[in-house]
Amino acid sequence: MGRLVPQLLGSIPRRGRGADARRCHPPHDLLPDRVPLSLSRPPEGRRVKLEVLTIGTELLLGHTVDTNAAELGRALAAAGAEIVRRTTVPDRPDVIRAAVAEALDRTGFVITTGGLGPTRDDMTKTVVAELLDKRLVLDERLLAAVVERFQRMGRPMPAINRTQAQVPEGAVVLPNPRGTAPGLWVEDGRGRVVVLLPGVPREMRGLLVEHVLPRLVERQGPDARRVVQSRTVRTTGVSESALAERVGDIEAEIAPLTLAYLPSVEGVDLRVTAWALEPAEAEQRIAAAVERLRIAADGHAYGTDNADLAAVVLETLRRGRHRLGVAESCTGGMIAERITAIPGASDTFIGGVVAYADVIKTAALKVPLETLEAHGAVSEETVRAMADGTQRLFSVDCTIAVTGIAGPGGGTPEKPVGTVWLAARVHTTTRAVKRVFPGDRDEIRRRAAQAGLDLLRRLVVEP
Known part of the structure; x- marks a missing residue:
């Protein structure tokens, strides 16, 4: 697992803003640069199925582009999880409760972002505790950490921040050195899991890599690992539909490899992904597919992966x-x-x-x-x-x-x-x-x- 986490860290894009950001980025900023070339993944039947729930009224109003969801999607998939649904809800306790309950009924595993701050519209923790029939209890060590953080900034802790030291009874606290809101891993008596992460992008990213992904991989078992490779053929001067006509036959022939068309203003990227038991096998299969796609693009392909x-x-x-x-x-x-x-x-x-x-x-x-x-x-x-x-x-x-x-x-x-x-x-x-x-x-x-x-x-x- 020690080798896996740095690879997963490399899989998360470093640009963009998340659910607590205050300005929008264009859609192309959401496109991932590249999936790492060697990642653990369990075979079918051992993958954790889960749902992602992003919380924030500003997301629904279009005031903020939720890049956290994109980061979660790529990193979780690379870790072997099967993301079956992604939902965005406003800062309303009734809607949050219904969304978490429905997701738990479907998969038994939910990851949320947002709503962990100290203000009145930050209600995720309270809603989840009530849903799972758990009391909110004061974590003294967590409270001391919040107080110390404010002291380092030369400010007294506002009374409202005391709520950030309250956690659902029995929850595992995921320390957040980048902010005052910790992450939480909450399980109920039926083995269902709700993971609560802050909406601030760098805080979410840190907790995801340092705490959530290792636990997720461990939950799937050390014997349930495969590798994935993803490569990109970059094209320009040809439309997505015209490119699909050129490579359509190849797309069927390279199965079970998957091919994704990623259009942008500058061109269309062809991203091909291969799963295999060993890195060498994945590399061989994907290299052959990339070469066939490059030839089929007939001069429109100018490079691979991050080529400019x-x-x-x-x-x-x-x-x-x-x-x-x-x-x-x-x-x-x-x-x-x-x-x-x-x-x-x-x-x-x-x-x-x-x-x-x-x-x-x-x-x-x-x-x-x-x-x-x-x-x-x-x-x-x-x-x-x-x-x-x-x-x-x-x-x-x-x-x-x-x-x-x-x-x-x-x-x-x-x-x-x-x-x-x-x-x-x-x-x-x-x-x-x-x-x-x-x-x-x-x-x-x-x-x-x-x-x-x-x-x-x-x-x-x-x-």
């Missing part, structure tokens, strides 16, 4: 001893920002121009005025001239140029919002493509930056 397209492009250019310059209009420097975020980019990336106004296109990039007048700023002719002018300006052999209409205004029936022309140039070869991207202004610009990078990648790799 800008880093892939930069390394490809570096190997070929290329030098890069960029010209951006609607993306406003996004491509240059992504490239310069990579350490060591200066050995390949020379510079960029944000040619937002037509006067900059003509003055800096030498785009002919007659080209702009005849075809407009958003056109194949203009973007080709931008790519050519960038090559001359920076004395480089590779360039990317982007011009488009990001909206929300500026569109026409012939050139609607989302219309983007992109060009990539390598030596004397220029490839230009037109795209009409969906989404709001930010999404269109991000899609365009990704498409510009990918256009150059494909021109270098597949001239």
Whole structure:
């Protein structure tokens, strides 16, 4: 078990906010980065079935994105638990009681987050104690720890915080050095379990890794372990449905491996997961599946796992001893920002121009005025001239140029919002493509930056 807990810790994403956070994060922040490559898991029949209950009115009102649920889901599944349901309820004792009771009837094991603070709307502990017919008793050691925590901050403990030292009779206290609300592991006479965790993300995460996961693994038994591997094939420039058509046959053939489609603004990730008795077996099975998926993606796959397209492009250019310059209009420097975020980019990336106004296109990039007048700023002719002018300006052999209409205004029936022309140039070869991207202004610009990078990648790799 000592080897397992660090692996589970690595499985929990470090970004995002949880049930007690006070600002929202976009949905892509909830997407997990990667499941660790070796985790214990019991065979079928030995897995603990459980439910997750997140508590907080702010979650239902959309004021807070509940990333705690995502962290719990990934870590618990990696530990071998079967999560059969996840429920979110408001800070209402009647609703909390009903949700916990129903979950216990279904699985006999519930993990809750939120509602453990000292204020009037923190009622989880009281509700669970009443439901399991247990008295709340004062834990003197816990009270002393709360008092000491306030003393370290140079403040007296408010009387209201005394309630945080009250625990259901017979409960196992899970110490929380990161806050004043401890976690609780409560069992009733029928062997049913309710685990209460605070909603503050770092507090929840610490208690989960240090106390809950080891107990969960122990509950399943040391002889009930298998390993899981999960790998990701990263693609761009292809829709989820089109990608599914390409890899559909493979998806059926690689069973019982599972395949998940994870779309985002920048592309679609294919995450394949394999379970096996031994790590080597899982690795072999998943490696074969990843290679088949990469080939089936037909050029749209640019890397695996945490690969970043800008880093892939930069390394490809570096190997070929290329030098890069960029010209951006609607993306406003996004491509240059992504490239310069990579350490060591200066050995390949020379510079960029944000040619937002037509006067900059003509003055800096030498785009002919007659080209702009005849075809407009958003056109194949203009973007080709931008790519050519960038090559001359920076004395480089590779360039990317982007011009488009990001909206929300500026569109026409012939050139609607989302219309983007992109060009990539390598030596004397220029490839230009037109795209009409969906989404709001930010999404269109991000899609365009990704498409510009990918256009150059494909021109270098597949001239």
